[in-house]
Amino acid sequence: MKGITLTLRALHHGERALEKDLLAAAARHRTEHEVHHVALDLARWSREHTARLAALAPHYDAELSGPSARPLSGVADALRAKAAEALGHRPEPGLLLLHDLRALHLAAAGNSLHWEMLAQAARAGRDDRLLDTASACHPETLRQVRWTNTMVKVLSPQILTSL
Numbered sequence: 109m110k111g112i113t114l115t116l117r118a119l120h121h122g123e124r125a126l127e128k129d130l131l132a133a134a135a136r137h138r139t140e141h142e143v144h145h146v147a148l149d150l151a152r153w154s155r156e157h158t159a160r161l162a163a164l165a166p167h168y169d170a171e172l173s174g175p176s177a178r179p180l181s182g183v184a185d186a187l188r189a190k191a192a193e194a195l196g197h198r199p200e201p202g203l204l205l206l207h208d209l210r211a212l213h214l215a216a217a218g219n220s221l222h223w224e225m226l227a228q229a230a231r232a233g234r235d236d237r238l239l240d241t242a243s244a245c246h247p248e249t250l251r252q253v254r255w256t257n258t259m260v261k262v263l264s265p266q267i268l269t270s271l
Contacts, residue, residue, distance in 0.1 A: 116165055216249055
């Protein structure tokens with residue numbers, strides 16, 4: 109049970125961090141509309157995963173907090189929007205975007221591995237509660253991984269060859 113608890117904590121931390129990073133990337137790349145809007149949607153999924161993990165934790169002698177309050181205030185949003193618009197006219201934002209997508213991809217892949225570990229433990233222990241949660245959340249995490257990978261494939265040729 110201790111291994112499950114540790115993995116729940118690691119995944120909870122990973123989902124919270126991914127949500128925060130997705131929101132920051134959405135704000136930083138506001139002028140890239142697909143990135144901005146999809147990153148916001150994907151952040152919502154990580155937020156929901158965090159809530160589900162927090163609800164599940166007491167069954168494994170863990171105490172995990174629910175989703176945090178939205179970290180971006182209206183003033184911060186406005187400042188980030190202006191910065192994104194100003195940066196949108198220089199070539200360097202493309203490299204920043206690729207860097208952000210790479211980091212998001214690695215974070216989502218790490219979360220995916222934790223979901224897989226929990227699902228395998230749930231199967232081995234015949235733990236339907238844990239398996240149901242992993243089965244519901246892991247496909248969304250895999251979609252986060254696929255989206256970041258696709259965006260890197262689509263954007264990197266143009267960005268890297270235009271510098």
